Amino acid sequence: MSHAHPRSIDVARSADLIIRRLLAVKAGEQVALVCDPHTEMSLAYALAGVVESVGAEYTILVMPTRGTDRKNELTPPIERALEAANCLIGLTGSCGAPTYAKAVKRLFDERRLRAISMVMRSLDNFTEGGARADYDALYADGERLAELWRAADRIRVTTPAGTDLSAPIGSEAVMIECGFATEPGQEAAFSDGEVSQMPRSGTAEGVIVVDGPIAHIGTPDEPITLRVSAGRVTAVEGTSPQAEELRRIIERVPDADNIAEIGIGLNPACRRNGDFEEEKKARGLVHIAIGDNVFYGGDVECAVHMDMVQYAPTITLDHRLVVEAGEVLFD
Numbered sequence: 001m002s003h004a005h006p007r008s009i010d011v012a013r014s015a016d017l018i019i020r021r022l023l024a025v026k027a028g029e030q031v032a033l034v035c036d037p038h039t040e041m042s043l044a045y046a047l048a049g050v051v052e053s054v055g056a057e058y059t060i061l062v063m064p065t066r067g068t069d070r071k072n073e074l075t076p077p078i079e080r081a082l083e084a085a086n087c088l089i090g091l092t093g094s095c096g097a098p099t100y101a102k103a104v105k106r107l108f109d110e111r112r113l114r115a116i117s118m119v120m121r122s123l124d125n126f127t128e129g130g131a132r133a134d135y136d137a138l139y140a141d142g143e144r145l146a147e148l149w150r151a152a153d154r155i156r157v158t159t160p161a162g163t164d165l166s167a168p169i170g171s172e173a174v175m176i177e178c179g180f181a182t183e184p185g186q187e188a189a190f191s192d193g194e195v196s197q198m199p200r201s202g203t204a205e206g207v208i209v210v211d212g213p214i215a216h217i218g219t220p221d222e223p224i225t226l227r228v229s230a231g232r233v234t235a236v237e238g239t240s241p242q243a244e245e246l247r248r249i250i251e252r253v254p255d256a257d258n259i260a261e262i263g264i265g266l267n268p269a270c271r272r273n274g275d276f277e278e279e280k281k282a283r284g285l286v287h288i289a290i291g292d293n294v295f296y297g298g299d300v301e302c303a304v305h306m307d308m309v310q311y312a313p314t315i316t317l318d319h320r321l322v323v324e325a326g327e328v329l330f331d
Contacts (some may be wrong), residue, residue, distance in 0.1 A: 010127035015046035018089070018190055019054060022135065023116055024182040027055030029086040034078060035062045038093025040123045047089060059085075066095035068216060068249055071304050072102075072292050079103040086184075088115040096120060096215075099187070100305050105294050111184040118190050120215070121277050130191030130270035130281050135179040138193050141266050142178035145195045145322065145330055149174045152317035155199065155262060157286055159310045160325075161223050162209035165288065167199030167231070167259070169317075173297045178266065187295075193267025193281040198296035202231040204259040208288055212309030213276035215289075216249075217242050233257040233290060246306075250290070255302040261289035263307070264315060264323060279309045284326040286313040 019025045031051045033044050044060055051058040063075045074082075074097045082088060082103065090098025098104065099117040107113035118126070125131065153170040157163055175196045181188040208226040213219045220242040227235040234257075236247040250256045263280060270282035280287040287309045292302040315323040322330050 011042060011046045011123070014126050014131055014190070015043070015050045017135075018116055019047060019050040022179050022181065022188060022190065023087050023089075023114065025051060025054050025056050025087055029056040030084060031056055031058045031087040031089065032082055032085040033058055033060045033089050033091055034074070034098040035060060036092040036094050037062070037065055039091045040093070040126070043118070043123065043126055044091055063092065063097070066097060068253060069303050071095040071216075072097050072100040072302065074098065074101045074103060082107060082113060085113060088113055090115065090117045090119045092119050094120070096305055100292050100295050102294055102301060108185050108187060114181045114184050115187045116181055116190050117187065122275075125191055125275070125277055128271075129273070129278050130193055130267045133191070133193060133267050133269040135192070138267060139176070139178040139180050142176040142193075142195050145264065145266065146174045146176050148317055148320065148322060148330055149195060149197060152320070154318055155197075156316045157262065157288070157310075157313055159209060159211070159313045161211045161310065162207060162225065163310050163313070165204055165206035165208055165228060167204035169197055169199055172198050172200060175296065191267065191270065191278065191281060193270065193283070194263045194265050196261050196263030196296070198261055198293045198298050199231070199259055201293070201298055201300065204228050204231045208308065209310070210308040211311055212285065213274055213279055214242065214246065214308045215276050215306040216304070217245050219274045228259060231259050233259070249304065249306070253291070253303050255300050256291045256304055256306070258291060258293060258300045258302060259288065260291050260293035260298070260300065260305060261296055261307075263287045263289070266328065276307055276309055280307050284313075284323055284328050286310050286315060286323070
């Protein structure tokens with residue numbers, strides 16, 4: 001008698017959850033799986049198998065590896081292919097293009113596409129930690145936090161490491177990314193669990209001290225300080241290799257200095273393991289992103305969108321505490 005490897009069982013379980021429940025793929029729909037040379041192809045094949053089992057069709061699309069100068073760009077043939085898709089699953093390992101490409105945002109806005117983002121994630125993200133959350137409960141938490149967020153006019157984030165950033169937020173779209181994308185125009189991730197928003201363009205003021213992992217760079221050897229004025233990073237302070245790389249990106253990539261997003265993690269199953277995709281969704285952590293904000297309704301197009309995680313944050317929406325020293329308070 002043969003026995004399936006436990007990891008194989010976990011992959012199959014996650015693929016089934018994503019296709020049947022989180023995306024709710026229906027018979028006759030077209031599902032595009034966007035990959036690159038860094039994709040864990042076992043994930044793509046597992047997802048494709050479940051797509052077929054529900055009577056839908058899949059197409060696996062493979063794009064080139066993207067460096068920091070083009071991380072949000074799909075290839076033109078893939079952009080064309082998405083015009084005919086109902087669902088998109090982003091599986092690229094080197095970049096976030098299936099999430100942040102302008103062509104994808106247009107299809108969301110036109111209510112022609114729904115998506116699950118699994119970009120820059122490993123097999124471990126697909127089977128462990130945040131992947132094991134109760135996604136029904138997680139989405140309910142996301143809705144409660146989003147309701148408070150939509151009613152607020154200003155956000156402030158502070159941390160023990162020294163972050164103190166504030167910005168007006170009234171009228172900007174609030175994004176619930178808590179696993180489910182069952183209707184056209186919706187986007188989620190896997191693993192997932194956050195609510196986020198673009199601070200009003202050109203308005204964020206203060207200091208960001210990054211003591212957690214950074215997209216494309218990793219966890220800094222020591223905290224990195226970013227000075228922010230009028231919604232832009234004006235200085236990067238630190239001597240670690242990670243600070244040098246972040247400074248290089250901000251100096252050389254146009255609009256990488258833009259404060260693009262503030263997100264609050266809600267997933268209690270996410271681990272503190274140095275992986276920015278896992279930690280940014282962890283309950284009670286905050287990430288602040290620089291670069292592209294088109295996904296969030298802004299007009300700053302940039303080759304990068306870089307999440308930067310910070311620990312033990314205290315966050316207020318107007319004068320209401322929603323996170324205190326890393327503890328979520330709204331529930």
